[in-house]
Each structure stands twice: as structure tokens, then as C-alpha cells.
Amino acid sequence: AQSVTQLDSQVPVFEEAPVELxxxxxxxxxxxxxxxxxYPNQGLQLLLKYLSGSTLVKGINGFEAEFNKSQTSFxxxxxxVHISDTAEYFCAVSGGGYNKLIxxxxxxLAVHP
Amino acid sequence: xxxxxxxxxxxxxxxxxxxxxTCSQNMNHEYMxxxxxxxxxxxxxxxxxxxxxxxxxxDVPEGYKVSRKEKRNFPLxxxxxSPNQTSLYFCxxxxxxxxxxxxxxxxxxxxxxV
Numbered sequence: 159a160q161s162v163t164q165l166d167s168q169v170p171v172f173e174e175a176p177v178e179l180x181x182x183x184x185x186x187x188x189x190x191x192x193x194x195x196x197y198p199n200q201g202l203q204l205l206l207k208y209l210s211g212s213t214l215v216k217g218i219n220g221f222e223a224e225f226n227k228s229q230t231s232f233x234x235x236x237x238x239v240h241i242s243d244t245a246e247y248f249c250a251v252s253g254g255g256y257n258k259l260i261x262x263x264x265x266x267l268a269v270h271p
Numbered sequence: 272x273x274x275x276x277x278x279x280x281x282x283x284x285x286x287x288x289x290x291x292x293t294c295s296q297n298m299n300h301e302y303m304x305x306x307x308x309x310x311x312x313x314x315x316x317x318x319x320x321x322x323x324x325x326x327x328x329x330d331v332p333e334g335y336k337v338s339r340k341e342k343r344n345f346p347l348x349x350x351x352x353s354p355n356q357t358s359l360y361f362c363x364x365x366x367x368x369x370x371x372x373x374x375x376x377x378x379x380x381x382x383x384x385v
Contacts, residue, residue, distance in 0.1 A: 167311070194376075201275075201361060201376035202314075248313060258304065258329060259363075259374055261313040 160185045162249050164262035172270050173241055179234040179265045181249030191232040192250040192259070193223055202248065208232060219243070244269045273298050277362050277377035284352055284384055292347045292380045294362030300375075302367045303345040304329065305337065307358040308379075314361065320345055321367065352384040 165180040183189065190209050194202040206217025213225040223234045232249060249262040275296045284290055296303065304319035306329075316329030320339040334356055336348040345364075349356060359381050365374040 162313075164313075192373075194374075199379075201378045202363075202374075203376070204373050207373065258316045258319060259314075261306075261315075263311055263313040 160189065160251050160260050162251050162260055162262035164247075164249055164265050166265050167263065168266045168268065170268045170270060171239055174238050176237050177235065177239050177243075177267065179247050179249075179267065181232045181234065181262060183230050183232065183249070183251045185230075185251060189251045191223075191225060192252070193217065193221070193232075193234050194248045194250060194261075195219075196246045196248065196264075198245070205234070205247070239267070239269050241269050241271060243267060273375060275362055275364055275375050275377040277360075277380050280378060280380060282380060282382050284382070286353055286384055287351050290349050290352060290382075292349075292360060292362075292382070294345045294347065294377060295343050296345075296362075296364040296375065297343065298364060298375065299342065300364040300366060301342070303339070303362065303364045304374075305335070305345070305347045306361045306363065307331065307356075308361060309358055317347070317360075349382075352382075354384045356382065357384050358382060 161184045163182045171177045192207045193205040196202050206215050208215045208225045216222045246264045246266050248264050250259045252259045278293045301322045305317040306314040308314045315331045318337040320326045362377040363374045
């Protein structure tokens with residue numbers, strides 16, 4: 159069975175500092191990996207996705223993620239965060255014949271001035 | 272504009288009073304699903320539908336029903352709501368998972384059952 163673990167439930171960071179949100183997955187088959195962002199009182203929006211090919215994936219708003227098959231990780235990074243990046247971030251996995259996205263528990267990113 | 276529309280956004284109801292949350296998408300997607308979001312648990316799938324008249328249970332289907340009579344609509348029905356169904360609900364649509372899939376989410380429905 160597939161599962162997703164987001165290693166940090168909350169990440170506080172100061173504005174303009176770098177940030178990494180960690181995500182590990184378990185799956186016995188090839189999967190597709192996603193990061194979604196949820197701003198307050200809104201639905202989820204796709205940040206980026208890994209389907210195949212280059213392991214470094216660039217997304218919207220300056221975010222990027224690196225797929226590491228040997229470590230079964232898909233960590234999200236941004237070199238310099240803004241106040242507006244304050245949101246909840248969800249890592250998700252699909253594929254391998256499963257008819258659904260499986261989400262991690264979420265990481266709440268709080269950017270402070 | 273591609274979108275998934277849920278209604279209502281907020282709902283307070285009493286235990287046992289049947290309710291329906293509507294969901295509509297304008298992208299001609301075959302696959303639609305309902306999730307509930309609870310603190311510390313992320314999003315868990317309630318039901319999904321691969322196409323018209325084809326629905327199946329997700330991870331937490333107890334206490335919920337769905338129907339898919341038209342491709343664009345996928346309502347969530349709570350026949351007899353209970354307080355443990357107080358949650359934030361999201362409808363999503365996409366191409367079938369396993370393909371180049373981006374799921375599009377509605378704005379959410381915050382349900383409180385008292």
C-alpha cells in the first residue's frame with residue numbers, strides 16, 4: 159500500500175530565509191508525486207508535480223522539489239520565502255493502479271517578518 | 272475558467288437532518304472525488320467516481336452517499352449527519368489517476384454538525 163509522511167507538522171521561518179518541507183513516501187511501484195498548497199480559507203492548488211524524467215522539478219511561486227528514489231523522498235524547497243507563502247502544504251502520491259491521491263498530513267508553513 | 276464549484280461554503284446543521292453538498296466541474300473530467308480534511312490527518316478520500324453511474328468507496332465512506340448522474344455533477348449526501356462528520360470537505364476532479372494528473376479542487380465546505 160502507498161503512504162505519505164510529512165515529517166514536520168509546522169515550520170516557522172523568517173521572511174527571506176530558505177525553507178525545506180520534507181516528504182517521504184512508501185510504494186512498491188512507480189508513482190507520481192505532487193505538492194499542493196492551501197492558502198487560508200481556500201481549496202488546494204497544485205504547486206508542482208513529478209511524473210518522470212528530471213528529478214528536480216520546478217513549480218509556481220519559486221518552489222522546487224527533488225525526487226530521490228533511493229530515499230523515497232520528495233522534499234519541497236524555496237531559497238527565499240515571503241510572508242505570502244504562509245499556508246499549509248500537502249505532499250501527495252498517486253499511480254501504481256490506485257484510483258486516488260494519497261495525501262500526507264500537511265505541513266503548516268508560517269513566515270514571520 | 273476551469274473550476275470546481277462547491278455549495279454551500281459553510282453549513283451548520285443538527286444531528287440527523289439530511290443534507291447535500293453540491294459539486295460541479297466544467298472541465299469535462301471523468302474522475303471526481305470527495306475528501307474530508309481534519310487537523311493532523313490531511314485529506315482522506317470519502318468516495319470517488321470514475322465516470323457517470325460509476326462510484327466507489329474511498330478510505331472513509333461510512334455515513335456518506337454519492338451519486339453521479341451527470342458527468343459534471345457529483346453531490347455528497349449525508350443522510351443522517353452526526354457530530355463526528357464535522358469537518359472541511361473538498362470536491363476534486365481530474366483525469367483518471369495514474370495519468371498526467373492534476374486534481375482541481377473546489378473551495379471547500381465547512382460543515383458543523385451540532
